[in-house]
Amino acid sequence: MLSQNDLKQIAQKGITEEQINAQLNEFKSGFPFLKLKAAASIEDGIVATSDADKAAYIKAWNDYKAKGHRIVKFVPASGAASRMFKDMFAFLDADYQVPTTPFEKNFFDNIQQFAFYDALDAVCRKNEGKSVKYLIQEGDYKAVVANMLFEKGLNYGQLPKGMLLFHKYPDGARTPMEEHLVEGALYGASNGQAIVHFTVSHEHMPLFQKKVAAKADLYAKKYGVSYDISFSEQKPSTDTIAANPDNTPFRNEDGSLLFRPGGHGALIENLNEIDADIIFIKNIDNVVPDRLKAETVDYKQVIAGVLVNLQKLAFGYLNELEKETPSHEKLREIQHFVEHAFCRRPDIASLSDAELAEYLKKKLNRPMRVCGVVKNVGEPGGGPFLTYNQDGTISLQILESSQIDKNNKEYMEMFTHGTHFNPVDLVCAVKDYKGQPFDLPKFVDRSTGFISSKSKNGKELKALELPGLWNGAMSDWNTVFVEVPLGTFNPVKTVNDLLRPQHQ
Numbered sequence: 001m002l003s004q005n006d007l008k009q010i011a012q013k014g015i016t017e018e019q020i021n022a023q024l025n026e027f028k029s030g031f032p033f034l035k036l037k038a039a040a041s042i043e044d045g046i047v048a049t050s051d052a053d054k055a056a057y058i059k060a061w062n063d064y065k066a067k068g069h070r071i072v073k074f075v076p077a078s079g080a081a082s083r084m085f086k087d088m089f090a091f092l093d094a095d096y097q098v099p100t101t102p103f104e105k106n107f108f109d110n111i112q113q114f115a116f117y118d119a120l121d122a123v124c125r126k127n128e129g130k131s132v133k134y135l136i137q138e139g140d141y142k143a144v145v146a147n148m149l150f151e152k153g154l155n156y157g158q159l160p161k162g163m164l165l166f167h168k169y170p171d172g173a174r175t176p177m178e179e180h181l182v183e184g185a186l187y188g189a190s191n192g193q194a195i196v197h198f199t200v201s202h203e204h205m206p207l208f209q210k211k212v213a214a215k216a217d218l219y220a221k222k223y224g225v226s227y228d229i230s231f232s233e234q235k236p237s238t239d240t241i242a243a244n245p246d247n248t249p250f251r252n253e254d255g256s257l258l259f260r261p262g263g264h265g266a267l268i269e270n271l272n273e274i275d276a277d278i279i280f281i282k283n284i285d286n287v288v289p290d291r292l293k294a295e296t297v298d299y300k301q302v303i304a305g306v307l308v309n310l311q312k313l314a315f316g317y318l319n320e321l322e323k324e325t326p327s328h329e330k331l332r333e334i335q336h337f338v339e340h341a342f343c344r345r346p347d348i349a350s351l352s353d354a355e356l357a358e359y360l361k362k363k364l365n366r367p368m369r370v371c372g373v374v375k376n377v378g379e380p381g382g383g384p385f386l387t388y389n390q391d392g393t394i395s396l397q398i399l400e401s402s403q404i405d406k407n408n409k410e411y412m413e414m415f416t417h418g419t420h421f422n423p424v425d426l427v428c429a430v431k432d433y434k435g436q437p438f439d440l441p442k443f444v445d446r447s448t449g450f451i452s453s454k455s456k457n458g459k460e461l462k463a464l465e466l467p468g469l470w471n472g473a474m475s476d477w478n479t480v481f482v483e484v485p486l487g488t489f490n491p492v493k494t495v496n497d498l499l500r501p502q503h504q
Helices: 004-012 017-029 051-066 082-093 102-109 117-128 132-137 141-149 176-187 202-223 264-272 290-323 328-342 353-364 409-416 495-499
Strands: 036-039 071-076 193-199 226-232 278-282 368-375 383-388 394-399 425-429 450-456 459-465 478-483
Touching: 004 017, 017 459, 036 409, 051 290, 071 176, 071 264, 082 102, 082 141, 082 495, 102 495, 117 132, 117 141, 132 141, 176 193, 176 202, 176 226, 176 278, 176 290, 202 226, 278 290, 290 328, 290 353, 290 368, 290 425, 290 478, 328 353, 328 478, 368 383, 394 478
Parallel strands: 071 193, 071 278, 193 226, 368 478
Antiparallel strands: 036 383, 278 425, 368 425, 383 394, 450 459
C-alpha cells in the first residue's frame, strides 16, 4: 500500500511506517467511547471555594512564587482568525449589497466600537481614498469588509487571532498576545521574570516575533518585570495521515500522501519540552481588558494555590512511601487523600499493605493539574466528568462531545445537563517529587483520539485528531476541578463577540 516515495515522505516528517499503519487501523476500528459515571458537580468532583479559602490559596501561591520556582505561561496561539469572520465572508459572497442579517447589521451599527476601527479606517483611506464612514454613507459596505479581511487591507481573514486588535486603550489598541504578556506579569512572574511561551504556526512566526520586539519592553517597564518570551511550532511528526472513506490513504493530485495537523493534542510534545515547575495554560482568545483583569488574576492565583498545596501533600506522602512500607493507618490516610483530592476511587480491598503502598505511589507520582470550570451557559466545548479508567478506577476528566456515545441516552443527559463547562483554564505541575520532569507523552490515553469528516478539492476524506491536549493527552494526570466565576471566561469566537461589554 505504501510506496518507496510514501516511505520517504513519511520519514521526512519524522513519522515511522508503524505509526502510519497504526493510524490507518484506527480509521478502520474507530475509537471507543468513554464509560461515564457522572457529570462532575459541586456535590461530586468540583471544589467550590469560600472567601477564606480564596485568600489562603492566593497566599499559598504567592509564598510559592517567593521561593523562586520557574513558572511558565503556555498559550496555544496557532489558530487562524478566519472562523471569526465566517459571517463577514458570507456577506461578501451574498447577492445583496447592504447589511441584511442581524449579525451584519450589528457589525456595521457598532463598527466604531471595534478596537481595530482606526486601523481599518486608515487602510480604507489608503486603498479607497475614502473613510469607513464615507464608504458606509455611499452604501459601499463590501469595500469596508474587503479591506478588513484581505491582504490589501488588514488581512484579518488570514491572520492568527493573537495578532488582531482586540481591546482599546488610551495609548493604543492591544492584541490578545499583548494581553497575555500583561497577565503573565500579574500572576506568573517569579524572581521579577515573567516567562511566556506561545505555540504558533510556521507562517505566522515572524508576525509574533515582530510584535514581541515592538511591545515587550513597554510592558516590562509598565509592570516592573523582565520577560522571557519564546515560541514553538507544532511538530511535523505529530501530523496524521488522511484517509479515503474506504480507509485507504488519501492522496494529493500529485500522488503524495495527504497529512493534516493532529489537533491541539499534538501540543503535548511542545508542553513536554517546557522547562518549568508550574505551567499555566490558557487559550489565546480568552482575555479581557485591564479594567476586568482583577477577577481573572485572583482566580488564577486561587487555582495555582490549590495546586501547590496538593503537590506539597503529595510529595510528602511519596517521600514516606519511598522509605519503607508505612503503617496500615498511614496507608489508609494516603488512600483517603488520593480518593478525596483526585476522586480516584479504586477497588483495593484485597491488596496487602505492601501492594497498597506500591499502588498509591503509582497513583500519586504523576503530573497534576487544577482546572478552573465555570457554570454551564451553553457554550460549545468540553465538560468535567467522572469517568471509568481501563483499570476500573474512576477519575476526573475533561471530555468533548466526540468522546461520548450519542446513542446512550443516560450519557447524553449527563453531557447536556452538566452543571459546569471547561474553559481551558489550567495550571499544571509537571515535575515529580524528586524534581525531575515527567515524560508527559507517557500519560496520554492513545485510545481517546477521534475521527472527523473533511474534504479537499471536493473529495471527501477522513481526518484523525490526536487525543486533545486537555482531554486524552492528560488522561493519566491527577486532576482537580475548581469552580471559577463566569467572568474569567470571555472567548472570542466571532468578530461581534468583541462588541460584548467584556471586550469594550
